[in-house]
Amino acid sequence: MIPLSVPNINGNEWKYVKDCLDTGWISAVGSYVDKFEQTMAAYTGAKYAVAVANGTCALHLSCLLMNIQQGDGVIVPDITFIASVNSIKQCGAEPILMDVNEHNNLKIIEDATEALGSTYKNKHAGTIGDIGCLSFNGNKIISTGGGGVILTNNKEIAKLAKHLSTQAKTSPEEYIHDANGFNYRMVNILAAIGMAQMEQLPSFLHKKKDIAEQYHKKLNGVGDIQFIETEKNVVPNNWLFTIRTKKRKALFQHLKNSGVQSRPLWQPMHMLAIHSKHLFVTKNNISSILYNDCLSIPCSTDLKIKDQSIVIRKVVEFFST
Numbered sequence: 240m241i242p243l244s245v246p247n248i249n250g251n252e253w254k255y256v257k258d259c260l261d262t263g264w265i266s267a268v269g270s271y272v273d274k275f276e277q278t279m280a281a282y283t284g285a286k287y288a289v290a291v292a293n294g295t296c297a298l299h300l301s302c303l304l305m306n307i308q309q310g311d312g313v314i315v316p317d318i319t320f321i322a323s324v325n326s327i328k329q330c331g332a333e334p335i336l337m338d339v340n341e342h343n344n345l346k347i348i349e350d351a352t353e354a355l356g357s358t359y360k361n362k363h364a365g366t367i368g369d370i371g372c373l374s375f376n377g378n379k380i381i382s383t384g385g386g387g388v389i390l391t392n393n394k395e396i397a398k399l400a401k402h403l404s405t406q407a408k409t410s411p412e413e414y415i416h417d418a419n420g421f422n423y424r425m426v427n428i429l430a431a432i433g434m435a436q437m438e439q440l441p442s443f444l445h446k447k448k449d450i451a452e453q454y455h456k457k458l459n460g461v462g463d464i465q466f467i468e469t470e471k472n473v474v475p476n477n478w479l480f481t482i483r484t485k486k487r488k489a490l491f492q493h494l495k496n497s498g499v500q501s502r503p504l505w506q507p508m509h510m511l512a513i514h515s516k517h518l519f520v521t522k523n524n525i526s527s528i529l530y531n532d533c534l535s536i537p538c539s540t541d542l543k544i545k546d547q548s549i550v551i552r553k554v555v556e557f558f559s560t
């Protein structure tokens with residue numbers, strides 16, 4: 240099976256993890272966590288970066304840091320990963336599902352979990368709103384296995400994020416806690432992997448761009464395939480390569496039968512039974528159209544040229560029979 244998007248562990252990961260194991264610094268405190276946070280802040284241009292256990296808890300903590308609570312309405316994209324909506328509900332607030340391409344002028348938590356390496360008007364994704372969240376799970380452009388970061392330019396928010404993510408403990412020695420905290424901190428051993436992955440990010444971005452360019456070249460004009468256009472002023476990280484076709488379901492099956500992994504978009508939140516009662520703001524139900532039409536195809540950073548050729552051949556074959 241040619242996988243969709245898998246981790247690429249070819250740098251200093253073993254060396255840095257061995258260092259954690261040799262020194263015994265494997266848990267929630269250690270120099271790699273500090274270095275990873277500094278590296279993330281420097282790379283994205285955010286003043287502060289707080290490393291946490293995953294993107295989902297970055298989103299949950301961000302909602303708490305923005306003081307979202309019972310009785311609040313929070314606008315969230317209808318087509319997104321479910322963690323964004325669940326985080327709002329876990330604060331007791333009410334999600335308002337917004338269809339694609341609508342606009343608001345409010346406090347913003349950016350779910351930039353997939354966007355490491357992407358910029359808008361030269362600002363890194365996750366540094367445009369009040370808080371930004373990144374994820375490093377197995378399918379992201381860099382992976383720590385599981386991990387996340389909260390980005391912010393606000394010193395108080397960064398301080399509180401660190402405090403709440405480490406059980407809101409006020410003293411290094413005594414078990415004194417001053418708030419309802421969480422065990423959401425990234426552990427040193429995963430930050431060590433993150434440091435090694437960050438060293439390879441430029442080459443990963445380069446490879447993702449090459450893969451996208453090759454798909455554009457070879458699939459242009461094939462069947463009814465359309466590409467997702469890059470918005471003006473955006474430099475994308477090309478994390479996933481997604482095509483649009485009215486034959487999405489049949490193409491998925493054909494690729495599966497051919498040993499090629501592909502994935503549809505998330506089912507829009509308004510279509511999920513557990514979130515269908517929330518207000519859904521839409522003119523043209525674009526999220527459902529995208530859900531029906533979109534399919535992501537293999538684009539791992541270690542995708543071999545011969546494997547990408549197989550994917551292309553299988554897609555072309557589908558549309559010519």
Ligand SMILES: Cc1ncc(COP(=O)(O)O)c(C=O)c1O
Pocket residue numbers: 293294295296319320322323350352353374375376385386387
């Ligand atoms: C858009 C979006 N939001 C949130 C998440 C959650 O991140 P994590 O898997 O690190 O908890 C993901 C990743 O799966 C995502 O793609």
